[in-house]
Amino acid sequence: MGVAQGRVRTGRLAWLTLAVVVLACSGVSGAIPAGPEVVTSWQRALRYEAQNRRIFIDSYHAHGPHDAAWNAAAEHALDQMSQTWMYVAMPPAIKVSREDAAAALRQAIDAGCDDPIVLGAMGLLQYDLQDYKAAEPLLRKSLDVFRKGDYPAILHLWTVSYLAQLPDLKWRKDVRKRLIDEAIAASIKAFTSDFFNADDQQLIAHNIGLRCIEAWSFDERKRFDEAFTAAEADVDPWLYHYLHGHFLVDQAWKYRTSAWAHKVTPEQWKKFGETLEVARQHLVAAHRLHPEWPEAAARLIPVAMAGATPNQSPRYWFDAAVKAQFDYRPAYKSLRWALRPRWGGSYAQMVALGQECVGTGRFDTDVPGTMLAVYRDLVSELGDSHERVTKIPTLFGALDHMFEGYAKSEVLSQRARDMNQSRRAALSWRFGRYNAAGKMLRQLGDRAQFVEFKAFGGDPAEAPGECFARSGDVAEATMQADDLLDDGEYDRASEAYQKLAREHADVEPLARYLTLRADEAAKLSDFHVGRRVAIQPDADYHHWRIIDGRWDHDSLGDTIGAGVNTKMHTACNIDFGWRFELTGEMDFSNANSSPAVSTRSDCRCI
Template identity: 25%
Template sequence: MKDPEDPDVKREIEERFQWNVRTIVGDYGRVGSQSARWDEPVRKALELMAHFRVHGAVDASRASYSDSIRELIRAARAAGCDDPLALYLYARLGVPETMTEKDRAQLYAEAADGIESRGYSPIRKFYAHLRAAERLSAANERQQGQAAVHKHSTRAWDLCIEFIGDKAAPSEDVREAVEELVKYWSGRLQPKRYEALEAALLRHWGNEAWVYRFKGTHFKEFAWEARGNGYADTVSEEGWRLFSERLEIAERALLKSWEMNPSDPETARALMGVELGQGRGRDRLEQWFSRAMKLNTNFYEACSIKLTYLEPKWHGSARQMLEFGRECARSKEWGWSVPLIIAEAHQSLARYDQREGQDYWADPSVWPEIESCFEAFFARYGEQGLGWRHNYARFAYKCRKWSVLRRELPLLGKVNYDFFGGREAFEQMKREVEEHLSETK
């Protein structure tokens, strides 16, 4: 991982920040819809947007950026601002919670069309069209709506290919754009599209380690698509052939990426995924796991891959999974959410019991480990760990710990109903809590 105190890294970050200022605030000054009535809040919001894009992920006051941008962009809208980039920010951060997904998606589409017609930089057009496609798709638009999704998603693709050719752009911004694009196209990325993307990356950014990590990561995913996630006896002969071929390509690309930059924990994690498929030996898995965790001691995702590797379905056993989960819970070196891996181990093992018609969660030895790891996590991280309250509540429900669940429900913050199976399922869970606790009075 890059040292933020390294002078070269500091210079790289500052150059990236200035580039974002030019293509955000500078673009507004060049082609934006300006007026003395709203210029001040719009410019301040766009300056924060540029800062957030570069520094937000590591800044302790990250949440305050969103709050400040929201306040400024709402003030600009109230003053009559009709600039499309400001509208894009409003759609992202400023809309009231009561706005429907369909109406919000239409705001994104309107912003994308406006940013396109006004002549903003390709990177700003790209993100506007990509977010419009995402929101229109999420709003579950049918028929005419699908044509709009196609329009914005294909335009985003073309703009990303164009942007890759901009050698003045910071490498990190190119990487982020490519990864965002591919995430949207996940599962639908046809070979010809991928080949065009890879060719553009190698032609313009072939000296960057992340390009080979990108290639390796996606060939690993293509390999698993060919194989499927079922047991070995469900895989066709052709599936095995493609699986093996694509994992070999992935391994070569990832090893090249590691050779170019042996300080990237994501490359080590990707190579763990390759070993999961190739199954050449536990020592190989442990080598890449050790490298990943030395570079990022809070690397939950690396621990999750190791846990999968240790499943009975792959290369381990239930005992090995629980041993590793307990190691994560005890560790004084590994932090953040890593100690919660023991809960994921129980979640994975419960799926095996479901196939055998058993109720894993009724085992009295399960809940104490889950309770212990979550209570320690919340005691240590407080509000920072708010997002994990949903997980804890769901585990309490599975284990029928009604008093714990009643205590946790008010602590969830904004409820993600989909996490619990939908709003009706969530309300049913709340009713069950009251029913069971009333019976025990």
């Protein structure tokens, strides 16, 4: 069985190899327009900033309390808020971090500022920074004023919508319903207000539609769509067609459900097709009104994927979207999904899209970074197996080229450069290029970000150390210890790893990796002479791999797992072979019951 399974995999990967090579030679690369004249998120960021200044700074001047003691600090803080409160891809578009803006707002508040716009802005940022306890009183205090005062309705909407999303309130259905109803009313008021002009509609579609409404449940968004449709006569035509069409795409899939195609009923297929057609009409109407805006075209990609635009492929609408804005992220995300085999695409087409994005050379945007997203998609498609993905030819070269391009980009901060180079080292580790990986980590020194090894399925506690162990002067001695382990000389292998760990104790990742290898060899030695081996995971889950669920330890050191979407899966990485006896004790608890139910079970497997 094992041999046959291996043959099947080899054959599939051989086909994949051929497909990628053929496509790579087909001349697809370069189709995405990427010249200096294209519109990017940088231009959108400038418009965001101008709109935000009107919302925050002009409104601050027109309303609310002012005091010479904190007026200058408040204006500076709201200027910082205007530069960070936007949805754009990457630097240089974002010039001020959330943390920097929050620090400026805190300075104004500490100086005595109690202006609701300043307090509300601080609450919004604290939410984004996941300090929900600090966010709630700030949002509540500013909301009390926005409900009564003559402030722009968008401030009221942001505040009440973010308040409804707070973890402590999100699951209190009665409270949340009142807040969402208030948010819906505020959104309609904002959309129909003369505060915004025709040129603002694209940005408020994001500032309201994506920032707030998309975070709501389907039923809440349906209530919004009903109110929004009722107000059609007072809403900008592009905005109406885009947001209503956007919702109808979700409505269509709700009718279809996520069931396998053969389980979808004829009535469900009928509603799916009819609703998707209406969505298509609205989105096409929006695109015709403003073809220079990418939103409607990007939303038509999944519509085309489902076959609702028979004369236009997903790529057709992708091209229309990136012509409007080169680095419009939703367009790339939607096309990546449409290129998966389940929708008629292929692994080869997925890789080709990533190569095409790297080939644009626009490392001042996140478009070349699509190659890394494609890698993640391939891992997902191939059974969450990073090992199988490494068999795809041209993949390493495309990813390495991407990292090299970002390393030379002038728009990245030093921290972003270090993250990029750490990921590049992780890439080399994943593809077995230990010398390159070790060299990069040694050059980074203390700036290396080991957590980035997770991007390629690596354990940050072990993988960086393996890069050091299999490169440089220590590589030969590590290989000799590996040979002892492979030959079943477990005690000698453990001693060899321990000796190396002592000799290189000053290089912490290397010493940790070698110590873990020594421990693995010692466990195998005990196992093969018939002694029981304790494999209870330690606090850092050394020798274990978490696959599904959330895993931790209680105060007694016992392992605790919680299912995510009903899945719980963790596996020991030590290869004890096929024949072993496993004993353990497990408690199965239902934390959702009242009172909680717990069942204890002794486990013995052979």
